[in-house]
Amino acid sequence: xxxxxxxxxxxxxxxxxxxxxxxxxxxxxxxxxxxxxxxxxxxxxxxxxxxxxxxxxxxxxxxxxxxxxxxxxxxxxxxxxxxxxxxxxxxxxxxxxxxxxxxxxxxxxxxxxxxxxxxxxxxxxxxxxxxxxxxxxxxxxxxxxxxxxxxxxxxxxxxxxxxxxxxxxxxxxxxxxxxxxxxxxxxxxxxxxxxxxxxxxxxxxxxxxxxxxxxxxxxxxxxxxxxxxxxxxxxxxxxxxxxxxxxxxxxxxxxxxxxxxxxxxxxxxxxxxxxxxxxxxxxxxxxxxxxxxxxxxxxxxxxxxxxxxxxxxxxxxxxxxxxxxxxxxxxxxxx
Amino acid sequence: xxxxxxxxxxxxxxxxxxxxxxxxxxxxxxxxxxxxxxxxxxxxxxxxxxxxxxxxxxxxxxxxxxxxxxxxxxxxxxxxxxxxxxxxxxxxxxxxxxxxxxxxxxxxxxxxxxxxxxxxxxxxxxxxxxxxxxxxxxxxxxxxxxxxxxxxxxxxxxxxxxxxxxxxxxxxxxxxxxxxxxxxxxxxxxxxxxxxxxxxxxxxxxxxxxxxxxxxxxxxxxxxxxxxxxxxxxxxxxxxxxxxxxxxxxxxxxxxxxxxxxxxxxxxxxxx
Numbered sequence: 001x002x003x004x005x006x007x008x009x010x011x012x013x014x015x016x017x018x019x020x021x022x023x024x025x026x027x028x029x030x031x032x033x034x035x036x037x038x039x040x041x042x043x044x045x046x047x048x049x050x051x052x053x054x055x056x057x058x059x060x061x062x063x064x065x066x067x068x069x070x071x072x073x074x075x076x077x078x079x080x081x082x083x084x085x086x087x088x089x090x091x092x093x094x095x096x097x098x099x100x101x102x103x104x105x106x107x108x109x110x111x112x113x114x115x116x117x118x119x120x121x122x123x124x125x126x127x128x129x130x131x132x133x134x135x136x137x138x139x140x141x142x143x144x145x146x147x148x149x150x151x152x153x154x155x156x157x158x159x160x161x162x163x164x165x166x167x168x169x170x171x172x173x174x175x176x177x178x179x180x181x182x183x184x185x186x187x188x189x190x191x192x193x194x195x196x197x198x199x200x201x202x203x204x205x206x207x208x209x210x211x212x213x214x215x216x217x218x219x220x221x222x223x224x225x226x227x228x229x230x231x232x233x234x235x236x237x238x239x240x241x242x243x244x245x246x247x248x249x250x251x252x253x254x255x256x257x258x259x260x261x262x263x264x265x266x267x268x269x270x271x272x273x274x275x276x277x278x279x280x281x282x283x284x285x286x287x288x289x290x291x292x293x294x295x296x297x298x299x300x301x302x303x304x305x306x307x308x309x310x311x312x313x314x315x316x317x318x319x320x321x322x323x324x325x326x327x328x329x330x331x332x333x334x335x
Numbered sequence: 336x337x338x339x340x341x342x343x344x345x346x347x348x349x350x351x352x353x354x355x356x357x358x359x360x361x362x363x364x365x366x367x368x369x370x371x372x373x374x375x376x377x378x379x380x381x382x383x384x385x386x387x388x389x390x391x392x393x394x395x396x397x398x399x400x401x402x403x404x405x406x407x408x409x410x411x412x413x414x415x416x417x418x419x420x421x422x423x424x425x426x427x428x429x430x431x432x433x434x435x436x437x438x439x440x441x442x443x444x445x446x447x448x449x450x451x452x453x454x455x456x457x458x459x460x461x462x463x464x465x466x467x468x469x470x471x472x473x474x475x476x477x478x479x480x481x482x483x484x485x486x487x488x489x490x491x492x493x494x495x496x497x498x499x500x501x502x503x504x505x506x507x508x509x510x511x512x513x514x515x516x517x518x519x520x521x522x523x524x525x526x527x528x529x530x531x532x533x534x535x536x537x538x539x540x541x542x543x544x545x546x547x548x549x550x551x552x553x554x555x556x557x558x559x560x561x562x563x564x565x566x567x568x569x570x571x572x573x574x575x576x577x578x579x580x581x582x583x584x585x586x587x588x589x590x591x592x593x594x595x596x597x598x599x600x601x602x603x604x605x606x607x
Contacts (some may be wrong), residue, residue, distance in 0.1 A: 053437055056606040073606060088432035092350050104342030105436040120596035149432075 003027040004157060004189050005051065010212075012046050020046040022213035023060065026155075028191055033183055035204035036073060036193040037298070043213035044193035045085060048161050051191070052082045078106075081155035083146050084163045091135040095145050098134060099152060106153035114151070115318030120148040124178060126319065140171035147178060149325075155208055158182070159191035172196075183212035197298040207298075209305050216305040223295035230254050232294040233277055235263045236310075238287045240278055243280075252281050252323055339438045343446035344453075351454055361454075365409055365462040367557045373398045373405070373466075374475060377540075393571030396478040402466035403568050404537035406492075407561040407566070409462050410455040410500050411578075415524050417451030418507025433604070438592060440604045444596035451504035452497055459496050481570040488567040492593055495567070499560035499586035505592025512599040535560045537554070540573055546603045554587050 005028035021043040025067045028034040036044045044162040050061055051072035060066060067075045087099050096117060103113035124144035134142065143163070151157055163179065164172040180203065182188050194200050200207045200220050208218040217224060237243060238261065247256045247265055252273045255266040267273045270293050281288055295302060301319040352358060353465050370594030379387050379397040387396060394400035424430045433443055463478075481488075507524065530585045532538065534548060535557040541549050553575060563581040565571045576584070 052607075053606050054431070054434055070606070074437055077435060080435075081434050084428065084431055084435075086428045086431070088428040090346065090429055091351055091427070093346065097346075097349070101342055101346055102432075105339050105438055107338060107432070117464075 001239050002028040004029050004065055005191065007047075007051075007060070010047070010050065010054060010057055010062055012043075012050060013058045019213055021050070024208075024210070024213070024215050026215060026218055027307040028189060028207055029182075030189055031187050033179070033190040033192065034205055035200045035207040035274065037195065037197070037200040037207050037212050037302070038193075039195055040208035041125045044195075044208045044210055045161055046159075047210075048082075048159055048191070048193055053077060054081060054158050056184075064144075077152070079156045081153065081158045081164055083143075083150045083158070083160045085165060087142050087146060089134050089142055089145050089149065092133065092325040094131050094133055095121065095137070096130040098145060099130075102149045102152045108153055116152060116154075120151055123151075123181070124148045127173075134299065140167050140174070143167060143171075143244045147175070148255065151182070154186070155188070155189060157189045160190060162193055162195070164194070164196065172199070173282050179203060188256035197302070201298050209302060212304045217301065218276070221298060221301075224301045225298070228266070228300055230266050230268040231296065232300060233263075233265040233267055233270060233274060234292045234294060235265060235277070235281070235288060236261055238291045239282060239285075241284075241286060243284065243286055246280055250277050268269060290298065336439055336444060339436075340449070340561045342440040343433075344450045347450035348453060349448060350420070350451070361458055363572040363579070364412075364466055365405065365458065368405055368408075369398075369402060369462065369466055369469065370475075371463055373401050373469075376401070377476075378433045381470060388569070389573075390542070392536070392540065392563065392565040392574070393481065393569030395479045395569075396476055397470075398466075399478045399480075399569070400540070400565070401538060402462070402478040404535075404561045405466070405559050406496055406564060407477050407499060407537045409458050410496055410560070411503055411528065411557060412502035413455040413458055414451055414507050414567045415528055417447055417454075418509075418511035418524065419520065421508060421511035422514075422520050424518065425515065430604070440600040441597035443486060443604060444505070444512065444600045445593065447508050448501060448504040448596065451508070453498040455504075455603065456497060456502035457495060458529045459493065462564060465565060472499065478605060480568050485569060494566050495582065495585065497558050498555060498582070498589045501589035502556055503512055505589065505596045506593075509596040509599045512596065512603045515603075523585045528567065531555060531557055535561065536575065556585060559584050559588075 001308065002034050010021055010024050011019065013019050023181060024047065036047065038044050045281060046055065050057050051064065051069060053069055055075055056070055061070070064076050069076055082139065090101070093101065099117040100113065104257075108116065111197055119128050120125070124232065126144055129137065129141060134145065137145065145247065147163070160179070160196065164175050176199070178189060183190055192203070196212065201235055204221060206218065206220050207224070211217045219227070242258065244256050244258050247253060250270045250273070253265055254268060257264040265277060274291070274293060278288055278291065292330060352598070362555060365533050381390070388394065391397060391400035393417055394403070395509045449559055466478035468477065469475045470479070510523055511520060514523060535555045536552060537557055541552055541558070545550065557580040562575045566574050566578045574581070
């Protein structure tokens with residue numbers, strides 16, 4: 001396996017002050033599904049837009065199959081496919097006409113285009129709706145058409161920007177099935193962004209956790225989960241007494257973090273040690289008001305590496321962005 | 336280059352003829368213009384009949400004069416909508432698709448200019464036929480063409496309008512590319528449209544305008560087009576510019592504006 005995407009110190013600054021992507025480094029191997037996981041405004045789409053030649057990097061380099069995105073955009077446009085976050089299909093054409101237009105834009109030989117269009121429409125289960133105007137399509141159908149369009153020229157790398165955003169659960173799992181099928185059948189490299197943990201977990205071979213334009217962690221989902229080093233006991237204790245030292249002394253406890261009256265106790269073999277942990281609190285005069293055992297999942301990985309849960313990050317992330325925008329606005333006015 | 340440009344041209348034209356209301360407006364608008372203004376503003380009534388052709392570029396009455404001017408005005412308006420459609424495509428994401436596609440940036444404006452030209456010519460044909468048809472409706476004045484009007488003149492007329500359409504479409508599509516905000520676009524289009532229409536020989540003879548306005552109007556491409564058109568339709572012996580001059584100026588104007596639009600596309604549709 002060779003690196004098909006190589007990103008070095010990539011930076012994108014908007015309006016001179018907003019560092020949307022803040023010096024990221026990563027490689028994507030040929031044939032893998034690589035995912036960027038992060039809250040809205042973390043820099044996922046900005047990264048993808050630089051890779052697909054829509055945005056110019058402020059500094060740093062990004063190579064796709066050896067071609068620099070800033071210097072050889074035309075070469076790159078031939079070898080990549082993009083399913084953007086916002087739909088780009090034409091409402092006033094039929095599904096098939098959209099596909100034909102796409103095949104013309106990518107200069108797919110006419111004879112071959114017809115066959116590929118039929119195959120792709122079949123793949124995304126749109127053959128029955130192919131000759132209907134796209135404006136009669138549902139959101140999920142449009143997204144599937146968009147996916148089929150992105151594949152018309154048999155790209156080496158497919159970029160999916162939030163492929164299931166705004167889709168219902170059933171449609172989401174169909175999209176996942178399509179993406180998996182693509183990877184297996186055509187040995188395609190897929191680069192995707194998502195802010196759904198389960199999506200990253202079930203689809204991606206490797207994921208990069210991105211927040212505030214920086215990559216906080218990058219590995220296979222299973223390795224990331226393993227790196228947590230055990231299960232997490234979340235315990236709420238009444239009273240003002242600090243149990244941190246007491247908890248740390250219990251056997252098999254790896255780490256204790258206190259947030260208000262809540263303790264996050266990282267412990268090996270959680271089920272078995274739970275009783276010992278709880279006993280140590282009650283023995284020392286504490287009253288446990290709630291307890292939960294969490295198996296490692298990506299949400300905890302996210303929490304581990306960014307210091308906040310993905311849901312919190314989602315809220316504060318958008319606030320940060322708003323604040324940054326306001327700052328940028330003010331600084332512009334001062335000038 | 337040719338394949339994607341023609342594919343995009345066809346896409347534009349499909350948009351146009353599929354939207355029934357747009358088609359309807361296309362037909363109804365010239366009827367209203369010719370029916371209301373053409374019949375109401377009978378400026379010919381103030382002039383001794385034998386002098387009418389001298390005042391109105393060889394036309395036997397004001398309606399005929401206006402009908403030919405209207406061919407130019409309708410071209411101007413169609414081109415304006417060509418620029419606005421670009422704003423919608425940016426808004427609805429279609430432009431993103433084109434920006435990611437491995438196509439020369441210039442194919443975007445060129446395809447739009449050519450589809451806009453087809454639309455403009457189609458409209459002009461309709462206006463021309465309606466104006467002629469008014470002759471057969473009792474109580475209405477119709478377009479009376481010059482006595483030696485022939486097929487060659489007809490071709491000359493539509494070549495003139497085609498050149499005008501290429502130039503104007505180039506202007507408005509360049510504006511659509513450069514101005515990303517739709518409110519600004521509408522404001523700019525309005526700001527340009529009315530002066531171009533009124534500061535020209537399209538609706539009123541140049542000779543009756545104040546000198547400063549005449550000077551402006553003489554260099555308005557719409558004046559060049561309607562001036563040449565009236566030579567073709569009425570064999571106007573005293574045009575503002577000689578026909579060859581107007582046609583050359585229009586051709587240069589078209590080439591220049593297509594060039595500007597391709598430049599604008601390279602600037603605005605590449606990575607930013």
